[in-house]
Amino acid sequence: MASIKDVAAEAGVSVATVSRVLNDHPSVSAEARARVLAAVEALGYRPNAVARSLRTDQTRTLGLVISDVLNPYFTELARSVEEEARALGYSVIIGNADERPDLQDHHVRTLLDRRIDGLLVSPTDGGSPLMLDAARAGTPMVFVDRWIPGVDVPVVRADGRGAVRDLVAHLHGLGHRRLAIIAGPAATTTGQERVAAFREALAAFGLDLPGTHIGQGDFQAESGRRVTEGFLDLAEPPEVVFAADNLMALGALDAVRARGLRVPDDLALAAFDDIPWFVHTDPPITAIAQPTGELGRAAVRALVDRIEGRAGESVTLPARLVVRRSCGENPTPVQRSTS
């Protein structure tokens, strides 16, 4: 592979001049510029990004560590992150933590070793020493979706409280009184917040959220199945199950199906996170939709701001309720999705 020296030789100039042409530095004669450009063309020369990064101490690369690539919410997030980053002249390296803190650390470490310019993380847990160190050491960093309390890093996320209130109102209006939730891991902020928001909303209707109606999940389908089976085994099973993410809702659907029961007749179902498939499940699933694309873009903007020495603030965007049929038919619909 041709290097800058080969180009210099071919063009009959020094490497400095070649470099100046490539970085369009003003002080190069038109003639030299033309000769260099011709040599570049002739040799099919492309600058070595590795060498350039070593010298300039910047890689124009962002690291994105997400909790689970198989979760459509995160793949949509990843897509919008890459798009916005590309628009700003950055590449993105994605690391998939699979909801495992050890894998998350592995990716953070290799990304740091590669000297990425900034890190976007949706932490799987309360924060490994590694990540806290990185933040403290001044690595530009932004949390997206989930965050770690007590760390001075901007957070870009959706606030689901309003939507959860709407959801509970919707359920209450349909006559449901015994509501249960499949929670996410307590080590994640989204795991905690969604339960808190649900409990708060229930309280506003004078409803209680007993311990038996909080199932501990881990944001993966299998846990949704397991927890739902537990609910169905209760002496007085809940009338509605609210899954804290889309994969656990899928598991819940599995469990209900496996018992030969039906949604919403035997058990109503709602989920946090809306995805295209929810329109097509049997029945279509009522969900709380996050502005996923906007979150990804805002996160990149905040991170790049930090990298380039600007402020880079936290952003919170509202989520909204999308009513479908999985909680029963609503005589006076709050809002109906176009399905």
Added chain:
Amino acid sequence: MASIKDVAAEAGVSVATVSRVLNDHPSVSAEARARVLAAVEALGYRPNAVARSLRTDQTRTLGLVISDVLNPYFTELARSVEEEARALGYSVIIGNADERPDLQDHHVRTLLDRRIDGLLVSPTDGGSPLMLDAARAGTPMVFVDRWIPGVDVPVVRADGRGAVRDLVAHLHGLGHRRLAIIAGPAATTTGQERVAAFREALAAFGLDLPGTHIGQGDFQAESGRRVTEGFLDLAEPPEVVFAADNLMALGALDAVRARGLRVPDDLALAAFDDIPWFVHTDPPITAIAQPTGELGRAAVRALVDRIEGRAGESVTLPARLVVRRSCGENPTPVQRSTS
């Protein structure tokens, strides 16, 4: 950030010795090794992967360019690729082409600029000059799922012909005679092959595949919707639609639903690529399942073989039919999925 010089100074040895300890070269005294390790620990030193790559001319990184991250098939592929690569000591950088040749080229170019050790591609089109040049220039490369004919690069893919024959037999057994297909782009091998396999299988049953029953899609949901609407507008609409990928099946489902029609009563539906959601759609969708995880792993093994100077052969694995309910009830099931 501490460099190898800082470590050398702290340990009171030369950088050469530090490097030897880090790469566990045998000829280092136990004492020097201990001092270096202590210094590394004390400074929290991590080797700079950029500098190392420049010197050694290897990045221990694989590039993966996929056609569409939002397609669950490709995200599963990406996941297995990353897993196997990690097991072999490589990182993976994913580029999402979004079925756009220009974006595909963009990613191939930046990956090449970063001097990745090898490239895994599922081409969106017949092959840009860029990719052909890279292959000719000797960049280790492997095609996965889709490939470009006439290029001397190993291909790791699934052979769907047997499964398509099974599907047609299944459909024929259910009494269907007017079968249509939503094809993928003709510029992709999978786009062509699936139509060819379908046509072949139909011929074996004495059935024809008229031009009106081949709709041109682009592997995205919207095209599935559009093509299906076209089919439904025919004077004599098909009884079955076979979508060449899962997203177009989703679009087809949309279109049928939008007309107030039902699957499979008004129109039967089958898809290439099986995904977890197909169990939960209304109705569950009959699909052809690829051994996706195995494909990803095999592709990485072939690529790493090439990189490390071994052979690295093509691999073809069979796909299989998974019968569900979207084509009608089967009195004598060929095979039934556990749903």
Added chain:
DNA sequence: CCCCGCCGTGTAATCGATTCCATGCACCCG
């Protein structure tokens, strides 16, 4: 007419690692 300053260019230092080669020392064998 002379000097100052700017413009275009080249030389060389530098980034952080790896690795070849030389050196010094200890030990072994004859």
Added chain:
DNA sequence: CGGGTGCATGGAATCGATTACACGGCGGGG
């Protein structure tokens, strides 16, 4: 006791870029 072998170590070159600095030539102003 002398010379050869081998091991531990350090110095310095190197990878491919960027960039500070020096230098020669030319034009304009006093």
